Amino acid sequence: MPNKRIVLSSDHAALALRARIAEHVETLGWESVDIGPTTSESTHYPIHGAAAAERVASGDCRFGIILCGTGQGIMMAANKITGIRCGVCSEAFSARMIRQHNDANMLSIGARVVGEDLALDIVTAFLSAAFEGGRHQTRVGMIE
Ligand code: RB5
Numbered sequence: 001m002p003n004k005r006i007v008l009s010s011d012h013a014a015l016a017l018r019a020r021i022a023e024h025v026e027t028l029g030w031e032s033v034d035i036g037p038t039t040s041e042s043t044h045y046p047i048h049g050a051a052a053a054e055r056v057a058s059g060d061c062r063f064g065i066i067l068c069g070t071g072q073g074i075m076m077a078a079n080k081i082t083g084i085r086c087g088v089c090s091e092a093f094s095a096r097m098i099r100q101h102n103d104a105n106m107l108s109i110g111a112r113v114v115g116e117d118l119a120l121d122i123v124t125a126f127l128s129a130a131f132e133g134g135r136h137q138t139r140v141g142m143i144e
Contacts, residue, residue: 002062003059003061003062004029004030004031004062005030005031005033005060005061005062006025006030006031006032006033006061006062006063006064006065006127007033007034007035007052007055007056007060007061007063007064007065008021008022008025008032008033008034008035008052008064008065008066009034009035009036009037009048009049009051009052009064009066009067009074010037010045010048010066010067010068010074010111011037011043011044011045011048011067011068011069011073011074012037012039012040012041012042012043013067013068013069013111013112014067014068014069014109014111015037015038015040016111017067017109017111017116017119018034018065018067018111019034020116020119020120021065021067021109021119021120021123022034024120024123024124025065025123025127028123028124028127030063030127033055033060033061035048035051035052035055036048045068045073045074045077046073046074046076046077047077048066048068048074048077049066049068049073049074049075049076049077049078049108050077050078050080050081052064052066052078052106053066053077053078053079053080053081053084053086053106054081056081056083056084056105056106057081057082057083057084062105063105063106063107063126063127064078064084064086064105064106064107065106065107065108065109065123065126066078066086066106066107066108066109067108067109067110067111068108068110068111069110069111069112069113070088070110070112070113071088071089071090071108071109071110071111071113072088072108072110074108075087075088075106075108078106078108083105083144084105084106085098085102085103085104085105085106085140085143086104086105086106086107086108087102087104087106087107087108088108088109088110089107089108089109089122089126090109090110090113090114090118090122091118091122092118092121092122092124092125093125095107095122095123095125095126095129096125096126096128096129097129098126099126099129099130099131100129100130100131100132100136101131101132101136101139102136102139102140102143103131103136103137103140104126107122107123107126109122109123
């Protein structure tokens with residue numbers, strides 16, 4: 001049985017978009033595991049990036065989708081966790097390529113950078129693409 005769980009988290013800048021993405025991944029056949037935060041009170045993105053990354057690194061969730069204002073800070077925090085390969089994407093091409101070539105297991109999106117429709121396209125591209133292996137596996141191994 002493949003792991004179809006996707007962990008979602010964000011800081012206060014991305015609550016509404018995170019909720020919309022949670023619905024979207026369910027329509028694509030994935031289970032969303034939303035670990036908050038649940039209020040729009042100002043919070044610290046490293047906490048939430050690391051918490052989501054731990055869910056992926058442990059194998060509890062297959063992928064993670066994280067958001068902050070730019071997507072950058074929370075991505076940096078997630079990438080500190082061993083085994084995490086997370087990229088920030090503002091268009092679908094990069095979202096597809098980080099799966100195909102980099103075997104990314106987390107996607108970060110800037111809620112103050114992209115609109116809702118584009119964000120959903122980015123998520124669809126990420127979840128629809130598969131890692132190509134081969135020479136890319138060698139390079140991913142070098143990252144690890
Ligand atoms: C919060 O104001 C903002 O700094 C945060 O959401 C994010 O953009 C950081 O990278």
